[in-house]
Amino acid sequence: MSYADIRSRKKSASELMNDGKRQLHTADVVDRVLTVIDVDAIMTRNGRCGVISFKEFPDSFYFAGKVLTEMCDEFMADKDAYADLKAGNVQIIISKAKSSSNGNDYITFEYVTDEE
Numbered sequence: 001m002s003y004a005d006i007r008s009r010k011k012s013a014s015e016l017m018n019d020g021k022r023q024l025h026t027a028d029v030v031d032r033v034l035t036v037i038d039v040d041a042i043m044t045r046n047g048r049c050g051v052i053s054f055k056e057f058p059d060s061f062y063f064a065g066k067v068l069t070e071m072c073d074e075f076m077a078d079k080d081a082y083a084d085l086k087a088g089n090v091q092i093i094i095s096k097a098k099s100s101s102n103g104n105d106y107i108t109f110e111y112v113t114d115e116e
Contacts, residue, residue: 014040014041014042014051014061015040016038016039016040016051016052016053016061017042017051017061020059021059021060021061022059022060022061023060023061023062023063024054024057024060024061024062026094026096026105026107028057028060028062029054029057029062029094030094030095030096030105030107031093031094031095031096032056032093032094033091033092033093033112034054034055034056034091034092034093034094035054035055035056035088035090035091036052036053036054036055036075036085036090036091036092037053037054037055037085037086037088038052038053038085038086039051039052039053039071039072039075039076039082039085040072040076041069041072041073041076048069049063049064049069050063050064050068050069050070050071050072050073051063051064051072052064052068052072055088065106065107067107067108067109068094068107068109071092071109075090090111091111091112092109092110092111092112093109093110093112094107094108094109095107095108095109095110
């Protein structure tokens with residue numbers, strides 16, 4: 001049983017974490033151009049956490065850390081920006097900033113634009 005399945009049974013899961021979806025890890029998404037197609041947020045025992053769906057991984061979801069949770073919140077607060085995101089018009093590149101002594105990865109991200 002996946003973590004998404006457990007949270008779904010507790011009714012605390014995001015719809016982006018439907019049964020059978022696989023949780024992505026930082027190694028899966030780092031240093032790639034990714035198209036964000038949906039965002040949500042859930043409450044965990046550690047606080048608020050963003051949940052992201054990428055076009056490139058249709059059967060998966062990614063738990064966002066602080067920086068990406070802030071991005072999720074910004075899109076959810078702006079319905080025009082959220083509509084652009086849902087239309088597949090938002091691309092990002094996630095980069096690993098550093099790793100902590102306890103093994104957590106700290107990441108940053110940049111928006112990909114057509115502007116040169």
